[in-house]
Amino acid sequence: xNGAAVPEGYRCEALAMECFGGMGKMERHVLGTxxxxxxxxxxxxLGGQALWIADWIEADPDADPDADSGFGPRSDLERSAxxxxxxxxxxxxxxxxPAELRAWHADRQGQRAAQAHIKGGNPFLVVVPATDFTxxxxxxxx
Numbered sequence: 001x002n003g004a005a006v007p008e009g010y011r012c013e014a015l016a017m018e019c020f021g022g023m024g025k026m027e028r029h030v031l032g033t034x035x036x037x038x039x040x041x042x043x044x045x046l047g048g049q050a051l052w053i054a055d056w057i058e059a060d061p062d063a064d065p066d067a068d069s070g071f072g073p074r075s076d077l078e079r080s081a082x083x084x085x086x087x088x089x090x091x092x093x094x095x096x097x098p099a100e101l102r103a104w105h106a107d108r109q110g111q112r113a114a115q116a117h118i119k120g121g122n123p124f125l126v127v128v129p130a131t132d133f134t135x136x137x138x139x140x141x142x
Contacts, residue, residue, distance in 0.1 A: 007121050007141030010042040011035055014049040017134045031135075035142075039119045042139045047105040050126070053135050054098035054105075097130045 014031040
């Protein structure tokens with residue numbers, strides 16, 4: 001072991017930052033919070049929030065309630081274009097934000113990489129800018 005302390009727990013948040021065009025004003029909306037001692041449960045909660053936000057933005061037209069989510073196309077966290085620890089996506093990089101959130105949820109290999117990242121005591125953020133809001137899903141070790 002590298003001597004790093006294992007976190008005692010994890011604090012999770014789902015936030016929406018609303019930007020008011022010409023006024024230069026931003027408003028923070030807490031969509032949900034969660035505490036757990038398990039990195040697996042922390043990411044499972046984040047995944048549920050990602051799907052909820054995706055459906056909030058736009059209902060999934062291809063939703064099949066009996067379908068297995070399977071494995072995502074990304075092989076690891078470093079190759080992911082839409083989720084990096086403490087990185088913000090450039091506005092306009094992916095026009096379909098709901099699909100982006102659903103893809104992050106379905107990426108099982110990326111989820112495992114994220115789990116190892118937060119288990120090592122590091123914070124983890126998924127930041128998705130949309131038209132009027134920027135959505136942030138986060139896990140912070142306690």
